[in-house]
Amino acid sequence: MKRILRNDDWFHPDGFPISIERREPQEDFEPHAHEFAELVIVTGGKGLHVTGGDSWELTAGDVFVIAGPREHEYRDLRDLRLVNLLYQPNQLKIRLLDLPSVAGYHALFTLGPNRRQKVTAKAPLHLKGRELARVTALVDRLEEELKGREPGFGFMAMAAFMQIIGELSRCYGRSPSPDGRALLRVGEALSHLERNIQNEVDLEELASIAHMSRRSFLRVFQSATGTSPLAWLIDRRIERACSMLRHTDLRITEIAFEVGFNDSNYFTRQFRKAVGQSPREYRLKRG
Ligand code: RM4
Ligand code: NI
Numbered sequence: 318m319k320r321i322l323r324n325d326d327w328f329h330p331d332g333f334p335i336s337i338e339r340r341e342p343q344e345d346f347e348p349h350a351h352e353f354a355e356l357v358i359v360t361g362g363k364g365l366h367v368t369g370g371d372s373w374e375l376t377a378g379d380v381f382v383i384a385g386p387r388e389h390e391y392r393d394l395r396d397l398r399l400v401n402l403l404y405q406p407n408q409l410k411i412r413l414l415d416l417p418s419v420a421g422y423h424a425l426f427t428l429g430p431n432r433r434q435k436v437t438a439k440a441p442l443h444l445k446g447r448e449l450a451r452v453t454a455l456v457d458r459l460e461e462e463l464k465g466r467e468p469g470f471g472f473m474a475m476a477a478f479m480q481i482i483g484e485l486s487r488c489y490g491r492s493p494s495p496d497g498r499a500l501l502r503v504g505e506a507l508s509h510l511e512r513n514i515q516n517e518v519d520l521e522e523l524a525s526i527a528h529m530s531r532r533s534f535l536r537v538f539q540s541a542t543g544t545s546p547l548a549w550l551i552d553r554r555i556e557r558a559c560s561m562l563r564h565t566d567l568r569i570t571e572i573a574f575e576v577g578f579n580d581s582n583y584f585t586r587q588f589r590k591a592v593g594q595s596p597r598e599y600r601l602k603r604g
Contacts, residue, residue, distance in 0.1 A: 319388065320349040327353065327403055329463075333471060334408035335478055337460050338401040348390040355383045356402040356482075358444075358452060364397035366390075375399075378444040380452075380485060382429055400456050402481070411479060412560065417511040417553070421489025423504035424497060426482065428541045441489075441497035448488050455481045502527045503537055510550055514557065515577035518546050554578065555591045562600040569596045 328336050334353075342362060359379040366373045366381070368389035373379070375397060383389050385406075391397065416422050421442075429441050444452060459477035462470045493501045506527040510518070523546060524534035538546055554576040561572045573584035588596050 320347065322349055322351040322353070324352045324405060327351075328405070329466075331466075332408075333463075333474070334405035335459070335463070335474060336403045337456070337463060338403065339399075340401060341398045343391055343394060343397045343399055345394060346391045348388050350388045351383075351385045351403075353403050353405050354385050356404065356485075357381055357383065357399055358402070358449075358456065359397065359399045360449070360453065361398040362394070362396035364394040365392045367392055376443075378446070378449045380425075380442040380444060380488075382425060400453070402456070402459075402478070404478070409475075409478075411475065416483060416486060418508050419483075419486045419490065420501055420504035420508040421493075422482070422486035423507040424493065424500040425486055425489050427507070428500045428503055441494060441500060442485065443492070443494055444485075444488055445492070448484075452481060452484055452488075455484065500541075502529075503534075503541055506534070506538070506546075507542075507549075510546065511553060514550065514554055515575075518550055520546065550577075551587055552591065555588055558584070558588065558596065559592065559599065559603075562596055563603050569600075572596070 327338075328334065341360075343364065348367075357380065359375045359377055361377045364375050366375050366389065368383065368387060373381075377398075425442060455477055459474055459481065462474040462477060489497065489501060489504075506523045509523065509526050520531055520534070523538075524531045527534050527537070529537065535545070538549075542549055544552070557576045558572050561567060561575065562569075565572075567575065569585075570581040573581040576584075578584035578587070585595055588599070592599055594602070
């Protein structure tokens with residue numbers, strides 16, 4: 318039976334949803350999946366990373382994200398060293414703010430981990446020396462906070478984690494590997510959606526941003542996100558509305574317009590469908 322690593326065995330008993338494992342070196346590790354997700358940063362050595370049909374030769378600077386249920390393993394290790402950031406995506410509750418307007422964020426965190434199995438030669442993100450140094454410095458900060466667990470560590474650790482994912486998302490856009498480029502293009506389409514949340518979806522435009530025909534864009538989008546561009550946009554609008562309901566005093570009609578609905582009744586219906594309660598109830602309970 319497939320081995321599944323459990324949250325209880327890898328996270329602190331206080332339940333904080335981020336933890337760090339350094340592998341210096343990484344030992345051979347049998348095929349496994351996790352209840353959590355992993356953000357892996359390779360800091361030295363060589364080795365083979367195998368997941369589904371994919372297998373990559375790893376070197377220092379490679380970065381990848383493994384969604385929990387996806388099986389992976391390490392083989393053929395030659396002093397491979399890495400930092401493994403384990404996190405529980407559903408427990409993080411990070412306010413992403415404007416991060417989804419960075420194409421690399423989608424490529425690395427929403428598209429990469431979910432993409433269909435295929436054989437590729439390289440990890441989708443490779444950091445240059447200076448980028449790697451910056452990111453590892455942030456990882457050190459994060460680790461310090463997690464070790465110390467002084468009052469306020471949750472806040473500080475979360476801030477460091479956010480900086481790490483922000484930094485990596487930007488790096489992705491600067492120099493994606495050839496394999497990463499395709500993902501980045503779809504990421505660009507997602508970030509375009511995000512930045513134009515108030516407008517209608519223009520499929521032709523999205524497809525051209527992704528350098529694809531309309532048909533293949535729809536197919537790739539569906540397989541990467543599990544949904545259609547319109548449904549994705551509505552989800553994002555609702556998410557943004559939730560955040561505005563909690564963090565602002567704007568009236569509900571204003572929020573509806575602000576996030577791109579031009580009819581506040583339609584907004585309320587969509588909101589109820591997605592969240593299970595009306596915007597008003599949501600605000601009262603979460604405010
Ligand atoms: C292993 C290896 C696995 C990871 C666990 C937590 O050494 O890095 O990928 O899931 O640690
Ligand atoms: Ni793992």
